[in-house]
Amino acid sequence: MKARVQVMLKAGVLDPQGEAVRHALGSLGFDGVEGVRQGKVIELDLAESDPEAARGQVTEMCEKLLANTVIESYQIEIG
Amino acid sequence: MKAAVIVYPGSNCDRDLAVAFERAGAEVTKVWHKDTALPAGLDIVGVPGGFSYGDYLRCGAIAAQSPITRAVIDFTHAGGHAIGICNGFQVLTETKVLPGALMRNAGLKFICKTAGLRVATTDSVFTRAYDDGQVIHLPVAHHDGNYVADPDTLKALQDQDRIAFTYTDNPNGSVADIAGVLSENRRVLGLMPHPERAVDAAHGGTDGAAMFRAIAGLVAPA
Numbered sequence: 595m596k597a598r599v600q601v602m603l604k605a606g607v608l609d610p611q612g613e614a615v616r617h618a619l620g621s622l623g624f625d626g627v628e629g630v631r632q633g634k635v636i637e638l639d640l641a642e643s644d645p646e647a648a649r650g651q652v653t654e655m656c657e658k659l660l661a662n663t664v665i666e667s668y669q670i671e672i673g
Numbered sequence: 674m675k676a677a678v679i680v681y682p683g684s685n686c687d688r689d690l691a692v693a694f695e696r697a698g699a700e701v702t703k704v705w706h707k708d709t710a711l712p713a714g715l716d717i718v719g720v721p722g723g724f725s726y727g728d729y730l731r732c733g734a735i736a737a738q739s740p741i742t743r744a745v746i747d748f749t750h751a752g753g754h755a756i757g758i759c760n761g762f763q764v765l766t767e768t769k770v771l772p773g774a775l776m777r778n779a780g781l782k783f784i785c786k787t788a789g790l791r792v793a794t795t796d797s798v799f800t801r802a803y804d805d806g807q808v809i810h811l812p813v814a815h816h817d818g819n820y821v822a823d824p825d826t827l828k829a830l831q832d833q834d835r836i837a838f839t840y841t842d843n844p845n846g847s848v849a850d851i852a853g854v855l856s857e858n859r860r861v862l863g864l865m866p867h868p869e870r871a872v873d874a875a876h877g878g879t880d881g882a883a884m885f886r887a888i889a890g891l892v893a894p895a
Contacts, residue, residue: 603776607821610779610846659738662731662767664774665821 595640597652598671601661602633636660645672674699674889678719679745679761681706681736686722686758686869693869694719697885706739717754717888718745720761722814722867732775732817733763746770754798754888755861759815762853762863771854771863772830773822775815779846783816787878788866789841790852794834797855799862802887808841809880811866818865820847820854830854837862 603609609631616630638655642648652670661668676699680687691701694717702712706725711718726735736742742764749755749770757765765771778784787810792803803809822830827848830836837853845865853864868881 607776608779608846610777610781610819614781659730659734662734662774664766664772664823665776 595643595645595648595673597638597640597648597673599636599638599652599656599660600633600669600671601636601656601666602631602668603665604667607665648672674716675712675714676701676717676719677704677711677715678702678721679704679706679741680721681723681725681739681764683725683727684721684723684760686760686867689867689869690719690721690758693872693881693885694889696872696882697889699885699889704741706736706741709740709744711741711744711748715748715753717756718748720745720755720757720764721869722759722761725760725764728817731763731767733760733765733767736760736764737767742768749856749861752858752860756799756888757861757863758867758869759818759865762865763817765861765863770861771856772826773820773851773854775817775865776819776821776846777817778815778819778844780844783814784818784844785812785814786844787811788813788844788852790838790866791841793836793839794855796834797837797859797862798888799855799884800837800887802883810871810878811868811881812870812876812878813844813866815845815865818845818847820845820851820865822848822851833857835859838864838866 612630612632656668676694835855839850843850871878871881
């Protein structure tokens with residue numbers, strides 16, 4: 595079973611890299627980009643076949659390692 | 674005094690830190706990341722700078738899961754002294770031994786220069802040798818030294834006098850100019866600047882030497 599984790603800086607945490615991308619887009623002539631947030635996507639191949647059990651496992655992985663919940667939030671997609 | 678310096682794959686300030694401890698009179702053991710126990714009778718553990726595990730995932734995140742790091746966490750929870758410098762500070766925040774987190778520098782660039790630091794508290798083994806408000810100069814060399822903490826955590830750090838050093842000219846966007854913080858029991862210091870790179874005249878400055886002398890003199894034998 596596949597799982598996909600999206601890790602983003604929490605709302606309210608200034609994202610310096612996203613800001614740099616926004617400026618670069620502006621200098622390329624892409625007007626009207628009012629905000630850019632940059633995150634990361636982590637894809638997992640799991641032996642688990644039960645979606646709920648898989649979600650539980652991945653949630654634990656996020657809390658323990660994949661995200662730093664002091665500054666980051668995460669979203670999990672299963673399947 | 675007995676000190677241990679942790680060595681992760683990618684640590685590169687471990688020797689400098691060991692030498693700084695030795696010059697202050699400590700007996701130093703380097704401990705490999707796959708070891709599961711610290712030496713017996715240890716007074717302080719140093720988590721050095723570098724790029725543990727290539728900074729993969731987040732700086733310090735993989736090192737925080739190393740077998741030896743579990744022993745470091747237990748040591749600090751039992752009241753042991755520890756100092757985490759640069760990547761070591763990142764490791765100690767990732768383990769939650771110290772609060773907050775270190776993000777990418779606000780200016781996005783790797784910063785390598787000498788920084789002015791104000792001693793924000795003298796109430797710790799690490800800062801006791803300095804005067805309150807004294808400005809010292811230590812090298813900084815990091816890409817992710819932008820200290821962040823939520824408002825409640827920041828208030829607790831301020832109320833409990835746990836901000837050890839602040840930048841005189843904030844190079845990286847750190848909240849409240851924070852360069853280093855103490856644990857609640859004041860026995861763990863994490864800081865981005867490198868005191869171990871300022872212990873010899875050949876380094877261009879010796880402002881870090883007093884910290885190691887103070888640690889050696891003031892950590893009670895176990």
